[in-house]
Amino acid sequence: MAKDPQRRTEWTEAATDYVLDHGLIGLSLRPLAAELGTSDRMLLYHFGSKDELVAAVLRASNDRAVAQLAALPPSPDLRSAVGDLWAAVQAEPGDRCTRIYVEAAALGLFGREPYASVVREANAVWTTALVTHLVRSGVDRALAARAADVVDAAFMGFQLDLPLDVDPAARARAVADLADAVAALA
Amino acid sequence: MAKDPQRRTEWTEAATDYVLDHGLIGLSLRPLAAELGTSDRMLLYHFGSKDELVAAVLRASNDRAVAQLAALPPSPDLRSAVGDLWAAVQAEPGDRCTRIYVEAAALGLFGREPYASVVREANAVWTTALVTHLVRSGVDRALAARAADVVDAAFMGFQLDLPLDVDPAARARAVADLADAVAALA
DNA sequence: TCGGCAGTGTAGCAAGTGCTACAGTCGTGT
DNA sequence: ACACGACTGTAGCACTTGCTACACTGCCGA
Numbered sequence: 001m002a003k004d005p006q007r008r009t010e011w012t013e014a015a016t017d018y019v020l021d022h023g024l025i026g027l028s029l030r031p032l033a034a035e036l037g038t039s040d041r042m043l044l045y046h047f048g049s050k051d052e053l054v055a056a057v058l059r060a061s062n063d064r065a066v067a068q069l070a071a072l073p074p075s076p077d078l079r080s081a082v083g084d085l086w087a088a089v090q091a092e093p094g095d096r097c098t099r100i101y102v103e104a105a106a107l108g109l110f111g112r113e114p115y116a117s118v119v120r121e122a123n124a125v126w127t128t129a130l131v132t133h134l135v136r137s138g139v140d141r142a143l144a145a146r147a148a149d150v151v152d153a154a155f156m157g158f159q160l161d162l163p164l165d166v167d168p169a170a171r172a173r174a175v176a177d178l179a180d181a182v183a184a185l186a
Numbered sequence: 187m188a189k190d191p192q193r194r195t196e197w198t199e200a201a202t203d204y205v206l207d208h209g210l211i212g213l214s215l216r217p218l219a220a221e222l223g224t225s226d227r228m229l230l231y232h233f234g235s236k237d238e239l240v241a242a243v244l245r246a247s248n249d250r251a252v253a254q255l256a257a258l259p260p261s262p263d264l265r266s267a268v269g270d271l272w273a274a275v276q277a278e279p280g281d282r283c284t285r286i287y288v289e290a291a292a293l294g295l296f297g298r299e300p301y302a303s304v305v306r307e308a309n310a311v312w313t314t315a316l317v318t319h320l321v322r323s324g325v326d327r328a329l330a331a332r333a334a335d336v337v338d339a340a341f342m343g344f345q346l347d348l349p350l351d352v353d354p355a356a357r358a359r360a361v362a363d364l365a366d367a368v369a370a371l372a
Numbered sequence: 373t374c375g376g377c378a379g380t381g382t383a384g385c386a387a388g389t390g391c392t393a394c395a396g397t398c399g400t401g402t
Numbered sequence: 403a404c405a406c407g408a409c410t411g412t413a414g415c416a417c418t419t420g421c422t423a424c425a426c427t428g429c430c431g432a
Contacts, residue, residue, distance in 0.1 A: 023296045028390090030389085038410095041412090044392090045410080099295055105292075106289050106346070109285055109348075110208075110209045116349055146360070146363050149360040153340040153342075153343025153346075155343065157342035157343045160295075161291075163302055164306045164309055170335070177332050177333075177371060178339075180371060181336060181368050184370030215421090216418085225381075225382095226420080227380075227381075227422090230422090235421085
C-alpha cells in the first residue's frame with residue numbers, strides 16, 4: 001500500500017500527537033493533514049484508508065502507554081504497586097494515551113471496526129504490562145493476574161470520571177481504597 | 187421551544203430505545219426520525235436542537251438504569267451486594283443504558299457539550315443509587331460511599347471490556363474478586 | 373368570519389466527510 | 403535518451419450532517 005515506510009512512521013507519530021491533543025472521536029483527515037503539513041490525499045495514499053491510519057495511531061498510542069508502565073521501577077508490595085501504577089497512568093504524557101484508549105473502546109462498543117479489533121489487541125498488551133509490573137513488585141503471578149483485572153477496570157472507570165473534575169481528594173481516597181482492597185486479596 | 191410536551195416525552199422514550207440499540211456516537215437525526223415515523227425537521231422543531239435531544243435521551247437512559255438499581259432487593263452484606271449490583275447492571279434492559287453512559291462519557295472526555303454536563307449529572311445520580319443500595323444492604327454510610335466509588339469505576343471498566351468477549355469465567359472471577367476486595371475495606 | 377398561531381411537509385443550504393480521477397513531476401534503471 | 407514507476411498537487415464526486423426558509427394546514431379565540 002505505502003512505499004515509503006519512513007514517511008509513514010513519521011506521520012504515524014505526528015498523527016498520534018495530534019489525536020492525543022484533539023481526541024479520536026471527531027477525527028477528520030483534513031485538519032489532521034493540515035497540522036502535519038500535508039493533505040488528506042497524501043495520508044490516504046500512504047496509509048491506504050482512514051481506518052488503517054486510525055489503527056496505526058491507536059497502536060502507537062498504546063505502545064507509548066505500555067512503555068511508560070515498563071519504565072516504572074518495581075514497587076515494594078502489591079498495595080503500593082497499585083498507587084504507583086495509577087501515578088504512572090496519570091503522569092504526562094501517558095495520561096492522554098489512556099484517554100484515547102477509552103475513546104477507542106467506546107467506539108468499539110458496538111463492534112465497529114477497526115476499533116474493536118485494535119482495542120482487543122491493546123487490552124491484552126496493556127493487561128500484560130500491568131501483570132508484569134505486579135510480578136516485578138514481588139506479587140505472586142496468579143494473584144497478579146487477578147489483581148490486574150480489577151485494577152485495570154477501576155483505572156478505566158477513574159479515567160472516565162476525570163473530566164468531571166471530582167474532588168481530587170476524593171479520587172485519591174478512591175485510589176487508596178482500591179489499593180487496600182486489592183491488597184486484601186492476598 | 188416545544189409546545190407539545192406529550193409528543194416530546196413520547197419521542198424521548200422512543201429515541202432512547204433507538205439509541206440504546208444503535209449507539210450514541212454515530213447518532214444522526216434522519217435515520218432516527220425515520221424509525222420514529224417522522225422527520226428530522228420535526229425532531230428539531232420539538233427539541234430545539236440535536237444537543238437538546240441527546241441530553242433528553244441521556245437523562246431518560248440514566249433514569250431507566252437508576253430505576254433498575256432502585257428495584258433491587260437489599261443484599262445480605264457488602265460482599266454479595268457487589269455481585270448483586272453487577273448482576274443488575276448486566277441484566278436486560280439496563281445493560282444497554284450503561285453502554286450508552288460509557289459512550290457519553292467518552293464523548294465528554296474532551297469537555298464537549300452537552301455530553302460533559304449531562305454525564306456529570308448522571309454520574310452523581312448513579313453513584314447515589316449505588317450508595318443507596320449498599321446502605322439498604324446494611325453497609326455503614328461512610329463505608330458505602332467509599333466502596334461505591336471503587337465499585338462504580340470497576341463496573342465501568344468491565345463494561346468497556348464487554349465487547350472484547352473476554353472469557354465469561356474470567357469476568358465472573360474478576361467480579362468476585364472485586365466483591366472480596368471491597369468487602370475487605372470494612 | 374376572520375386573524376393568528378401551533379404544527380407539519382417540501383425543499384434546500386452550507387459545510388464537511390472519505391475517497392478518487394487525472395495530470396503532472398521527479399528520480400532511476402536500461 | 404527513454405520509459406517506467408513512485409510520489410504529489412488540484413479538483414472534484416457522491417454523500418451525509420444539522421439546520422432553515424417557505425408555504426401550507428388546521429384549530430381556536432374574537
